[in-house]
Amino acid sequence: MKGGPFCPRDPFIMIDRRLINNFDWSILLVALILSLIGVLTIYSATRPVLDAVQKTFYMRQLYWIALSLISFFVLASIDYRWFMKYAYLLFLIGVVLLVMVLIVGRKGMGAQRWIPLGFMSFQPSEFFKVLFIITISRYLSFMKPGEGIGFPELVKMITVFLALPVVLILRQPDLGTALLLFFIFILMVLAAGIRKKIIVTVLVISIISLPFAGKILWDGLKDYQKLRITAFIDPQADPQGVGYHVNQSKITVGSGGFWGKGYMKGTQGPYRFLPENHTDFIFSIYAEEWGFAGSLVLFLMYFFIIWRGFDTAKKARDTEGHFLVLGVTFMFSLYLFINIGMTLGMVPVVGVPLPLMSYGGTALLSNFLALSMIENVRMRRFALYY
Amino acid sequence: MEKRIDIALYIVVLISGIMIFRLWNLQILKGNEYKKIDERNRLRVLNILPPRGIIYDRNNRALVKNVPSFDITVVKEDIPKDPETLDELGRLIGMKKEEIVAMIERKPVKPFESLTLKEDVSFAEVAKVEARKVDFPGLQINVVGGREYMYGHSASHVLGYIGNLSIEQLRDPHYSDVPPESVIGQFGIEKIYDRNLRGIAGKKVIEVDVMGRIMQVVRIQRPIKGQNIRLTIDINLQVEAEKRLRDKTGAVVALVPDTGEVLVLASSPAFDPNLFVRGIRSRDWKKLISDRRKPLLNRAIQSQYPPGSTFKIITAITALEEGLVSENTEYYCNGSLYFGRVFRCWKWAGHEHVQLQKALVESCDVYFYEIAKELDIDTLAQYAFGYGLGRPTGVELEGEAKGIVPTSGWKRETRKDRWYTGETLNTVIGQGYLSTTPIQMARVMATIVNGGKLYRPYLFMESGSGAKAEGVVKIRPENTELIKKALSGVVKDKKGTGRHAYSELVSIGGKTGTTQVVGGIDRGDDVPDKYKDHAWFLGYAPADRPSIAVAVFIEHGGQGSLSAAPIAKDIIEAYFKGMNNNEGGAFLSP
Numbered sequence: 001m002k003g004g005p006f007c008p009r010d011p012f013i014m015i016d017r018r019l020i021n022n023f024d025w026s027i028l029l030v031a032l033i034l035s036l037i038g039v040l041t042i043y044s045a046t047r048p049v050l051d052a053v054q055k056t057f058y059m060r061q062l063y064w065i066a067l068s069l070i071s072f073f074v075l076a077s078i079d080y081r082w083f084m085k086y087a088y089l090l091f092l093i094g095v096v097l098l099v100m101v102l103i104v105g106r107k108g109m110g111a112q113r114w115i116p117l118g119f120m121s122f123q124p125s126e127f128f129k130v131l132f133i134i135t136i137s138r139y140l141s142f143m144k145p146g147e148g149i150g151f152p153e154l155v156k157m158i159t160v161f162l163a164l165p166v167v168l169i170l171r172q173p174d175l176g177t178a179l180l181l182f183f184i185f186i187l188m189v190l191a192a193g194i195r196k197k198i199i200v201t202v203l204v205i206s207i208i209s210l211p212f213a214g215k216i217l218w219d220g221l222k223d224y225q226k227l228r229i230t231a232f233i234d235p236q237a238d239p240q241g242v243g244y245h246v247n248q249s250k251i252t253v254g255s256g257g258f259w260g261k262g263y264m265k266g267t268q269g270p271y272r273f274l275p276e277n278h279t280d281f282i283f284s285i286y287a288e289e290w291g292f293a294g295s296l297v298l299f300l301m302y303f304f305i306i307w308r309g310f311d312t313a314k315k316a317r318d319t320e321g322h323f324l325v326l327g328v329t330f331m332f333s334l335y336l337f338i339n340i341g342m343t344l345g346m347v348p349v350v351g352v353p354l355p356l357m358s359y360g361g362t363a364l365l366s367n368f369l370a371l372s373m374i375e376n377v378r379m380r381r382f383a384l385y386y
Numbered sequence: 387m388e389k390r391i392d393i394a395l396y397i398v399v400l401i402s403g404i405m406i407f408r409l410w411n412l413q414i415l416k417g418n419e420y421k422k423i424d425e426r427n428r429l430r431v432l433n434i435l436p437p438r439g440i441i442y443d444r445n446n447r448a449l450v451k452n453v454p455s456f457d458i459t460v461v462k463e464d465i466p467k468d469p470e471t472l473d474e475l476g477r478l479i480g481m482k483k484e485e486i487v488a489m490i491e492r493k494p495v496k497p498f499e500s501l502t503l504k505e506d507v508s509f510a511e512v513a514k515v516e517a518r519k520v521d522f523p524g525l526q527i528n529v530v531g532g533r534e535y536m537y538g539h540s541a542s543h544v545l546g547y548i549g550n551l552s553i554e555q556l557r558d559p560h561y562s563d564v565p566p567e568s569v570i571g572q573f574g575i576e577k578i579y580d581r582n583l584r585g586i587a588g589k590k591v592i593e594v595d596v597m598g599r600i601m602q603v604v605r606i607q608r609p610i611k612g613q614n615i616r617l618t619i620d621i622n623l624q625v626e627a628e629k630r631l632r633d634k635t636g637a638v639v640a641l642v643p644d645t646g647e648v649l650v651l652a653s654s655p656a657f658d659p660n661l662f663v664r665g666i667r668s669r670d671w672k673k674l675i676s677d678r679r680k681p682l683l684n685r686a687i688q689s690q691y692p693p694g695s696t697f698k699i700i701t702a703i704t705a706l707e708e709g710l711v712s713e714n715t716e717y718y719c720n721g722s723l724y725f726g727r728v729f730r731c732w733k734w735a736g737h738e739h740v741q742l743q744k745a746l747v748e749s750c751d752v753y754f755y756e757i758a759k760e761l762d763i764d765t766l767a768q769y770a771f772g773y774g775l776g777r778p779t780g781v782e783l784e785g786e787a788k789g790i791v792p793t794s795g796w797k798r799e800t801r802k803d804r805w806y807t808g809e810t811l812n813t814v815i816g817q818g819y820l821s822t823t824p825i826q827m828a829r830v831m832a833t834i835v836n837g838g839k840l841y842r843p844y845l846f847m848e849s850g851s852g853a854k855a856e857g858v859v860k861i862r863p864e865n866t867e868l869i870k871k872a873l874s875g876v877v878k879d880k881k882g883t884g885r886h887a888y889s890e891l892v893s894i895g896g897k898t899g900t901t902q903v904v905g906g907i908d909r910g911d912d913v914p915d916k917y918k919d920h921a922w923f924l925g926y927a928p929a930d931r932p933s934i935a936v937a938v939f940i941e942h943g944g945q946g947s948l949s950a951a952p953i954a955k956d957i958i959e960a961y962f963k964g965m966n967n968n969e970g971g972a973f974l975s976p
Contacts, residue, residue, distance in 0.1 A: 049601045254412040254420025271595035292413040
């Protein structure tokens, strides 16, 4: 492993029979099914009741699915080791984009997250997560196996790779994505192995400094972020205000019962009792219409993707691929659990979309790109030498 | 490496398990609870108020009509909780925040039913509220059935009025099927026959979105229109009676002798029921309440006064039936009679030789004193009871007085004393303890001329159709004829006390009465009004086949012959003129 990743001479030899034979269709199929369920649910959630014309969210989502599929194949056909080779460059481009969004970004819903591209808006922080995972994987692949990350490496990683993007993303402000980067980082470091001494030290320091750090963190939060957290702790305190979201989401999910109200029979979405019903709270609408039974099926499909990710990580040919797939799977799982936890009132409302299903093109594309990384590593798991 | 991935997978399974458990909790364990909340989120029940039945007079003239009026209502659950929004709502509808809060607390409303905030608003206000409805979910304009009483003050005591449910009525299970924003009968026929008139409210279950906009109608249950009611009242005659009562305090009741139908039930002064429809303003209410002539009092059924000489008819019948006198029994009247003390005849000069006919025609008191000496008070009372005195007549109006018919038992109970024959002397001429209402006396007249059949007076045409007499007074036909002849004489004879009721148009019979207000004061025209006697006149026509019986009572009217008799005549004439126009004058036989 020393000396960097293996670099293929010609990365653009894509049409290789063995590659096609090793292509894992199941991940793509399940992801496609989930995103189509997403479109159906978006259609139902935004269906007009009074206004004659339906907003075209579902159509736009379909275009994005098409674009995502193409991107999936394109990206999967490029050997992931190419990304590894240019990891730090990609990271740098990502950071530049994050700076740009603060300068030329379009504001929407109190935050500055989009770069307008004329025909569409583009959310750099969504893609940055994948770039971040590539970068960390690249760095971790230099670790000696079995040794564990020492203190200097940890500090280096935090200062070089984590601190800057987190600060930039918090400036937008996008607390959800910032936290996510932080969690992905921790999970990847833990997976790579870290010295017990560091874990103990970090634990002790965090327990001691918790009151101070907590205070600083709390003061650093925007008012709406604070409200979300208080609403999470006690949704009944202000049922018409911030707690409204959580309460309505629970009503939406709960009223589905075992079999659900049936497709297109849900009312909470189209009657707009549940805001953000086609984006962050798409799961509530799905659970309302398909009930507990449908939700279980959904869980199974998501679980399949996660399991497939971990399985691929085990089978990866090299540590770079291993960490890349792990990071991507962690990200996917975090999104899934935070979003569903949010709709079920178990996690504060932090504006995290449900992977593959929520309305939103950039997020969908970035999800498919992340999954294509799993595919990428999986189809190349048998050492192929050119 | 592989071990850590397995740990990660276990953690994913664990978290998934927790979430599925949470889902189970929300969807299965609490599913029904959330389903209810979800329905409450979007389902609203709107009442559809039925049009109220119309009240017609006996000739199918409409006495009332329904006119729409607009109320601002709000669904209780949708009333803004924060003071600022509440303030804004208050500004929109022109109410203080505190008023709204007080109203919410005061009125008991079922969940998700609407609550009336402001009544009878103008079109401008309606437009204002409609324009801002989006900002205030649950705010509604409700079209409420207002009521116009087309004849104003006329028959106001009979018709009564409608009004919003009072707080007590809202709590009363009796009205549980009445939507709280509806108006119901609060007085008179409107109240008594409210169940017929009000109809059955319909319901509209609608789905609303978060803005309160109607998304779809889930279920609709049409209201059932209130039943129309035809009264026995003849509004033209009623108006005529009221015209004659104007500036006077008193009452007129006219009945159809053979059925008990109430043709006229007038009380003066009257009030305007239109004032009450959308809640009476306190200024108007104070005016009504502080009026010394008490316009809200229905004198036709509530004022109780001694019947005066009109009662002599009953005394005469009693004496005839009991065999105390016959047609030719004669007494001598020298202006007074000594029985323990001096009992005066109204004619101080005396009537000299008096037979029964003359005694009634000229209303000789002494003749009846002579009868009283032989008459047991309890026997007289039995006849009085027979003619329906001493108890409410049962006309369909609230608050009817029952009057007093004294008996020895009654005296013992109320005065702790025995009955003295001297008191009988007062009673036979309709003074003393006796007290009656105008409607009772009208019924007495009707019962006498129809040969003794006692009917319950009624106002709702259908309620009395085919009604049987509730009692029969035993009276020999020849005695009825005798009395009727005498009563005709009262009006026809030159010396008859009721000659002011004489009509060229129709043969009228009747009896005057004067109720002494204070004794010992000279009864002249110069006496101040409040000391003047009350005047009575009972009349009927035509003499041979009576089709109308009238009682006129004027408070402080002076002598019955002068003030009450002409009114009775005018009403009877109006009745037959009206008959002439309506039915070709079949009954006209002067």
